[in-house]
Amino acid sequence: MVATTQAATRAEQGSRQTWAYALILIASGVALGVSGAPAPLYGLYQQSWHFSALTTTFVFATYAVAALGAVLVSGRISDVVGRKPVLLGAFGLMIVGLVVFLLADNVAMLLIARALHGAAVGATVVAGSAALLDLRPKDGARTGQLSGVAFNVGMAVAILGSAVLAQYAPHPLRTPYLVITVLCLLIAVGMVVLEEPHTARKTGRITIAKPAVPQEIRADFWFSALGVMAAWSVLGVLLSLYPSLAQAKTGIHNLVFGGAVVASTATAGALAQAIAGGVTARRAAIIGDIGMAVTLLLTIPALNTHNWVLVLLAGVALGGTFGLGFGGSLRHLSNVVPQHKRGETMSAYYLLAYSAMAVPTVIAGWAATTWSLSTVFPWFVVVVAVACLGAAGIGLRRNAEAA
Structure with a gap:
């Protein structure tokens, strides 16, 4: 009787708020955009405040560490209290972090802003992913595909927009954050009127989620997890150091070029995920993992040509394969995760x-303080390419076992 009532409530809610699914997708894209918006600006911060590449990576890593903390607790919290309170709290933190960026005049404030954004984005990604599955429980693979597209589109728009505003608008270290703050406020208004999508909430204490996964999907989980780990290790350096490296290698120091390099990569990733819907998730992930290994290696000769066209094209190729690898991994996991374990598994x-x-x-970043970034980058590329091939190997072995 309770299950019937909950199903009826969900159906009634879905008919009243047909826009809820789109809102959460947009919120997820905006959150990832917020995470990438400072990428074109790190060079300006370095010039203005005279800090090293290591400091840049610490600022970036502060975001990632805070996100780690958020993903440990937000899944369980959203399972108990609901997705909406977590998403509202996350966007509140996001707006506070943007205000800190607007006022920042030293590295400590950058660290605080990035910590706030890490917590906000981590909570948004986990609770948002679970909410999308709540709204369309029978469409996990499609949800995984659309989530990947939203992540990449949000990042591409935010990074390129941030670069354009910093290059041509007044107050380059303020204006991009002001524009994004307005957008986040609009999303927050939508969240206020959103009805809770998670009607079958758990009871009990809110605890830190243990890094464990359901036994029945463990092999599928590790295939997806290794794929996303390889992809996001690429993303980390791409967002923190690669724009500066591309500018140094090509001699083009316009911020829009550095932003375009990363934005074109993210756009290619979104397009790859959008058109790969007809390819099975596992196959897309395997193709993407192998492709990332190859295109990563191709970025080295592309950068050494000092030709901006080839550098841009290498980024586009990397983005396309990144989109397949990340999108395929996310689709695969979304399709197999049990309903009662969504928050904790994500x-x-x-x-x-x-x-x-x-x-x-x-x-x-640490290595770049001892050797040049140009020297460090190829070694990083080789290590991550090996990781990508390892993820692909696991997927191929699973295919062979299934056959």
């Missing part, structure tokens, strides 16, 4: 993703 998934983003980024 927490475990993004815990590994953010760990893979933070650790290689800090190591690369």
